[in-house]
Amino acid sequence: xxxxxxxxxxxxxxxxxxxxxxxxxxxxxxxxxxxxxxxxxxxxxxxxxxxxxxxxxxxxxxxxxxxxxxxxxxxxxxxxxxxxxxxxxxxxxxxxxxxxxxxxxxxxxxxxxxxxxxxxxxxxxxxxxxxxxxxxxxxxxxxxxxxxxxxxxxxxxxxxxxxxxxxxxxxxxxxxxxxxxxxxxxxxxxxxxxxxxxxxxxxxxxxxxxxxxxxxxxxxxxxxxxxxxxxxxxxxxxxxxxxxxxxxxxxxxxxxxxxxxxxxxxxxxxxxxxxxxxxxxxxxxxxxxxxxxxxxxxxxxxxxxxxxxx
Amino acid sequence: xxxxxxxxxxxxxxxxxxxxxxxxxxxxxxxxxxxxxxxxxxxxxxxxxxxxxxxxxxxxxxxxxxxxxxxxxxxxxxxxxxxxxxxxxxxxxxxxxxxxxxxxxxxxxxxxxxxxxxxxxxxxxxxxxxxxxxxxxxxxxxxxxxxxxxxxxxxxxxxxxxxxxxxxxxxxxxxxxxxxxxxxxxxxxxxxxxxxxxxxxxxxxxxxxxxxxxxxxxxxxxxxxxxxxxxxxxxxxxxxxxxxxxxxxxxxxxxxxxxxxxxxxxxxxxxxxxxxxxxxxxxxxxxxxxxxxxxxxxxxxxxxxxxxxxxxxxxxxxxxxxx
Numbered sequence: 001x002x003x004x005x006x007x008x009x010x011x012x013x014x015x016x017x018x019x020x021x022x023x024x025x026x027x028x029x030x031x032x033x034x035x036x037x038x039x040x041x042x043x044x045x046x047x048x049x050x051x052x053x054x055x056x057x058x059x060x061x062x063x064x065x066x067x068x069x070x071x072x073x074x075x076x077x078x079x080x081x082x083x084x085x086x087x088x089x090x091x092x093x094x095x096x097x098x099x100x101x102x103x104x105x106x107x108x109x110x111x112x113x114x115x116x117x118x119x120x121x122x123x124x125x126x127x128x129x130x131x132x133x134x135x136x137x138x139x140x141x142x143x144x145x146x147x148x149x150x151x152x153x154x155x156x157x158x159x160x161x162x163x164x165x166x167x168x169x170x171x172x173x174x175x176x177x178x179x180x181x182x183x184x185x186x187x188x189x190x191x192x193x194x195x196x197x198x199x200x201x202x203x204x205x206x207x208x209x210x211x212x213x214x215x216x217x218x219x220x221x222x223x224x225x226x227x228x229x230x231x232x233x234x235x236x237x238x239x240x241x242x243x244x245x246x247x248x249x250x251x252x253x254x255x256x257x258x259x260x261x262x263x264x265x266x267x268x269x270x271x272x273x274x275x276x277x278x279x280x281x282x283x284x285x286x287x288x289x290x291x292x293x294x295x296x297x298x299x300x301x302x303x304x305x306x307x308x309x310x
Numbered sequence: 311x312x313x314x315x316x317x318x319x320x321x322x323x324x325x326x327x328x329x330x331x332x333x334x335x336x337x338x339x340x341x342x343x344x345x346x347x348x349x350x351x352x353x354x355x356x357x358x359x360x361x362x363x364x365x366x367x368x369x370x371x372x373x374x375x376x377x378x379x380x381x382x383x384x385x386x387x388x389x390x391x392x393x394x395x396x397x398x399x400x401x402x403x404x405x406x407x408x409x410x411x412x413x414x415x416x417x418x419x420x421x422x423x424x425x426x427x428x429x430x431x432x433x434x435x436x437x438x439x440x441x442x443x444x445x446x447x448x449x450x451x452x453x454x455x456x457x458x459x460x461x462x463x464x465x466x467x468x469x470x471x472x473x474x475x476x477x478x479x480x481x482x483x484x485x486x487x488x489x490x491x492x493x494x495x496x497x498x499x500x501x502x503x504x505x506x507x508x509x510x511x512x513x514x515x516x517x518x519x520x521x522x523x524x525x526x527x528x529x530x531x532x533x534x535x536x537x538x539x540x541x542x543x544x545x546x547x548x549x550x551x552x553x554x555x556x557x558x559x560x561x562x563x564x565x566x567x568x569x570x571x572x573x574x575x576x577x578x579x580x581x582x583x584x585x586x587x588x589x590x591x592x593x594x595x596x597x598x599x600x601x602x603x604x605x606x607x608x609x610x611x612x613x614x615x616x617x618x619x620x621x622x623x624x625x626x627x628x629x630x631x632x633x
Contacts, residue, residue, distance in 0.1 A: 039561050044450045161612065189612040194555055195562075202350040203606040206341045227554070231353075231479070232346075247464050248456040255466060256455075 028059040029088065029280050032081030036094035036118075037069040040192075041220075042267065045246050046092065046116070049269025057277065071098040078102040082109055088280060090272050092116040100124075112279045116268050118164075127275055129268045131291040133168035136243060139308045140169075140263050141176015143295065144213060144241060147260075150181035152212030155204045157225055159192045159217035165265075166192075169217045169243060185211070190221050197224030205232045213239040219250035219262050226258050245296050245305070254296045264294040264305065318578035318586075322593035325576070325626050329600045338607040345484075347603065353486035355599035357382075357547045357554075359592070361570040363495040364415075364543030366591045367503065369574050371536045372516035372583025373429035377418060377436035378544050378570055382563035384444040385411045385548025390453035390558025393470045400472045408545045414440055415541015416534060423530040433537075437567070444560040453558035469556055476553035488550040492595075495543060499588045502539075512536060516583030573598050576626045597626065 031054070038044055047064055054060045063086070067074035071094050079102050081089050089111055093099040096119050104124035107113045112126040119128060144154070156173070159166035166189075177184075185208055188200035197216060204211060205228060214229075216222035222242030229235040239260045244250050250262030268291050278285050294305035333342040341347050361378045368375045385407050393403040414436060421432040456464045479486050503509035511532045514522040523529050552558045577594030579586025601622060605615045 038445075038450055041452055186609060188606070188609055191612075194559070195551075198554075199354050199602070200606055202354070203338075203341070203347075203603070203609070206344060206347045206350065207338055207607060224555075227477075227556070231350075231477075248451065248454060248458065252454065252456040252464065252466060 027061040029061070030086045031060060031062045031276055032077075032084075032086040032089045033062050033064045034067065034074055034077045034081065034089065034091040034093075035064065036067050036074055036092055038066040039069065041246060041249060042244055042265070043092070046267035046269045049267050050090065050273055053270045053273035057273075060273070060277075067094060069094060071095055074099060075102045078106055082106040082111055086111065088112045088114070088276050090114045090116060090276065091120075093118050093120050096121045112276075114272050114275055114279075116272055126279060127285050127287060127289065129271055129275065129289045129291065131266050131268070131293055133165045133265070134172035134175075136263050136265060136293050136308070137169040137172025138176040139172075139293070139295070140215065140241060140243065140261075141173040141178075143176075143261060143263075144173075144215060145177045145180030145182055147239070148180075148182050148212060152182045153185045153208065153210055154182055155201065155208075155211055155214045155225070156184050156187040157190045157197050157200055157214065157216040157221045158187060159190070159221070161189050166217055173215060182212075190216070190224070192218055192221065194220040194224040197221035198228045201225040201228035202232070205229060205234060211238050213241065216240070216242045218242060219244045219246065219253060219259065222259050222262075223249075223253055226253075245294065251296050251301055251305075254298060254301045257298060260297065262296045263308075264296065266291045266293055318590060319593075321629065322576075322578045322590050322597075325629060326593050326597050326600070329597050329604070333600055333604045336604055336608050341607045342604060347607065349479075349484060349486070351599045351603040352489045354602070355595050356486065356488040356492040357551050358566060358569050358573060358598075359492040359595040360495050360543050360547040360550065361566060362573040362591050362595055363492075363499045363588065364540030365567075365570045366574050366579060366586065366588050367499060367512060367536050368429070368540050369571075369579055369581060370503070370516045370583060370586050371512045371533060372519065373422065373533070373536065374433065374571070374581075375415075375418070375537065375540045376430065376433040376567050377414065377440055378540060378547075379563035379566035380437045380440035380444065381411055381414045381541055381544035382548040382551060382566060383560055384414070384440045384447075385545040386552035386555075386562045387444045387448045387453055387558040387560050389549050390552045391447065393472055394453060394455060394467060394558075395457055400470075403472070404549060407549055408542060411545025411548065412538050412542045415544065416538040418541070419534040419537025422537065423533040441560075441564075448558065448560040450560065452560070454556065473553045473556055476550060477556075488554065491546065491550060495546065496588055496592055499539075503588060508532065508535065513584055516585075518584070569598065572623055576623065 033050055035043055035047055054062045065077040067077055074094055089106055100121035103113055103120045104122060107124045115125045115128045117130050158170055186204040190197040190200050214225040216225055219242035222240045226235055226240050229238050241261045242250055242259050243263045243265055245262040245264030253259040254262050275285050293308050295308055296305040300306045337343055365375055388410050389403055389407040392398040392406060418433050418436045421427050422429050455467045455469055457467055459465055476487050511527045514527055515529055515532055551562050573594040574591050575581060576597055577590035579590050
């Protein structure tokens with residue numbers, strides 16, 4: 001009993017310390033950031049980008065919330081932000097339909113809302129910032145067709161095919177390689193997970209003696225495929241291409257020569273803070289911002305990659 | 311041996327044979343019949359199999375351990391942090407990771423034995439807690455050879471030699487090192503369960519805890535050790551996972567507990583406790599491993615794959631019961 005009360009006293013003291021800490025900086029504006037799921041490195045990076053950009057402005061304070069991949073929890077987070085009257089909300093929603101209402105309610109109550117990466121239904125938000133998966137997939141397809149000079153056998157390791165990024169990275173890629181002469185000989189859904197990608201790649205390697213290239217919908221998938229090929233002693237005959245281009249993932253693999261290319265899927269964290277400052281300072285902003293994307297190869301990764309044209 | 315008299319081992323063999331026949335029919339241009347395919351399959355199931363070793367002991371003792379996947383993730387992160395980022399000597403990195411996993415298991419076991427909390431709840435709590443701890447110590451990122459410097463740029467370290475050793479193959483490239491580790495775990499658990507008094511106490515507790523208590527069996531400490539052993543096997547699996555992925559992923563092992571439980575149960579070990587053996591678990595591991603391999607080499611679509619897996623798990627368990 002006594003130890004319990006001592007524990008709660010400690011807990012209360014800790015909470016108090018956190019709360020007072022948060023208010024000592026006394027910034028002018030508070031931004032609420034609702035992230036749908038921090039279980040993915042890409043989204044961890046998005047939060048890190050937002051945090052880093054915001055730190056340059058002492059007038060900003062950002063509160064982060066993680067909905068742990070749960071629509072209803074994310075709805076509650078947006079409602080909480082609206083109730084505590086933050087000055088601006090940034091949301092990277094889990095799904096378009098369930099999040100539409102709380103976002104619209106907040107927006108109509110006068111709080112500007114920036115929607116990042118995935119969309120919400122309707123028009124009740126201030127600005128959408130995102131990259132175009134289909135475009136990136138198409139760019140990857142064209143780059144690959146060009147690299148293989150129109151001849152080769154491709155293994156496609158797909159992301160979760162019930163998710164829009166998976167579908168777009170697939171259909172864009174197919175458009176990119178269409179008519180080039182390269183063919184996809186094996187495709188499997190690895191659900192964005194590296195261990196799954198390795199397992200599927202092992203099956204592909206067992207079945208097909210001639211694999212020219214692996215196109216994976218994310219860099220961990222491409223890395224998993226590389227590990228499978230290395231275990232089979234065939235990594236030198238195969239080219240590996242991935243998507244996302246995070247500094248500690250895709251860019252590192254490219255630097256190490258594991259991947260031949262990684263196509264960036266930008267997080268938009270930096271841009272979100274820039275747009276947020278514009279909104280808070282009363283400037284007018286575009287309703288829709290499509291982020292440009294880069295390709296990283298061994299030659300250009302040291303120089304920050306190369307911007308994709310289109 | 312009692313287990314043979316009741317024929318669960320024979321039944322499990324028959325299930326495996328059926329799966330293998332399935333593989334021989336849907337062999338994907340002969341791919342299933344190649345040794346390299348089977349070797350890959352054995353590597354793929356090794357991490358799950360190691361978890362299933364500890365899980366078998368817990369289930370035979372009448373319990374369940376839902377925390378194995380999370381502890382695996384925690385140990386993979388801890389092992390990668392120590393050896394990749396801190397440059398700790400191999401012995402210390404391995405030793406500390408094994409100690410960490412065992413400690414997690416002992417905590418669950420302690421809560422179950424001392425406070426009589428149901429194993430489902432106690433290990434559920436550990437499952438959530440260990441995942442949180444893994445995210446905390448990793449900062450939410452995968453621990454890889456990319457080390458972030460204070461200014462936000464990255465420095466790239468070399469892969470520790472130990473990682474290469476564990477992810478390699480031996481015996482003329484024929485067996486993955488992780489498969490050998492699984493083999494060692496199986497043998498050790500077999501010795502513990504069938505050649506020591508402690509093993510007999512595990513069966514006794516699983517069969518009837520009250521009777522075991524009256525018979526003078528130290529129920530609490532025996533249970534404590536069972537969960538400690540499960541935690542230890544999670545640590546071994548975590549080390550193998552990190553070495554094979556060349557990184558410590560705080561999300562590693564999510565839902566692995568379900569696969570490990572399925573392997574134990576499909577083998578024919580009873581979830582009621584008191585009955586089963588480690589060799590049944592081995593057969594369960596092979597059944598699930600072969601099944602996934604068949605679906606994978608035939609490039610079966612995800613939706614069909616999930617439905618088939620569900621049906622086959624159900625069929626296998628019904629078969630175990632009715633024959």
